[in-house]
Amino acid sequence: MKVYEFPGFPNPARVRIALAEKGLIDQVEFVSVNVPEGEHLSDAFRAKNPSAAVPMLELEDGTCIAECTAITEYLDQIDGAPTLTGKSPKERAVIHMMQRRAEAGLLDAVATYFHHATPGLGADVEGYQNAEWGEHQKENALKGMRYLDGVLADRPYLAGNEFSVADITAFAGLIFAGFADITVPQDCANLKDWHMRVSARPSIAA
Ligand SMILES: N[C@@H](CCC(=O)N[C@@H](CS)C(=O)NCC(=O)O)C(=O)O
Structure with missing residues (x-):
């Protein structure tokens, strides 16, 4: 899976923390999107995330998941043992x-x-x-x-x-x-x- 982000920015940091908590950092390819230079506003990136914001998770099958909460939910559920979003x-x-x-x-x-x-x-x-x-x-x-x-x-x-x-x-x-x-x-x-x-x-x- 790929995570589109701009390193050091607060919302991408949320996903990096979730990945680290779940031991998944090594399974991700990070793709830098130069937000200060407006790369997130390009048609190519908007086609993946119409909100034009990072982070954005792209799965192997091409599914694009934006919003930190949705990404964290997905990462937390992969192993069937959620630790970040609750069990009961x-x-x-x-x-x-x-x-x-x-x-x-x-x-x-x-x-x-x-x-x-x-x-x-x-x-x-x-x-x-x-x-x-x-x-x-x-x-x-x-x-x-x-x-x-x-x-x-x-x-x-x-x-x-x-x-x-x-x-x-x-x-x-x-x-x-x-x-x-x-x-x-x-x-x-x-x-x-x-x-x-x-x-x-x-x-x-x-
Ligand atoms: N609600 C979004 C917020 C994402 C967001 O605002 N990301 C910032 C970077 S920290 C961004 O891409 N901003 C682009 C802009 O403001 O034009 C999420 O949870 O992922």
Whole structure:
């Protein structure tokens, strides 16, 4: 299988972490798509992912799977022993819920701030920009950090006792926040502890 990505970017990092957690890194051919130069906007790439975004997984039979959550779901199911997306109906639902909260409330909010209230990827790549909307999303990202900090008051990981795709998404959110100069509020001690703990995982430290 092939993963189309731009190394070092936050969403591709989510898939790299999932691959490492599942021991699948060696089974993947990584194809670099030069996002800062707009290669993801080409007709050739849009034919594979109409959303014009990386990462994107291409299977041997040509099936193209975009969206980090969908890619992670696939990778997690390949061996029939899911560890990132839950096993029981309750685990799956709670992980799905926490993943979505981390995605909407942190990662996507930071991304919107970056693309709208900063130069983002530059004039050639950014189309419409709305700085006021971007600044509003920065406030949402900070609210998201405080929410996740509260969740982590009584559990080691966002969906409970086990590391999951929800933690991967929130971790990518903090990578992006650092890149966009959004600082985790000083009093978010649980989130900072979690960040240190998660950073030490082999899948992430590597
Ligand atoms: N929801 C998508 C987000 C993908 C995404 O936004 N990727 C960024 C790179 S981190 C991208 O390709 N951006 C291109 C652009 O903004 O034009 C996912 O889960 O994969």
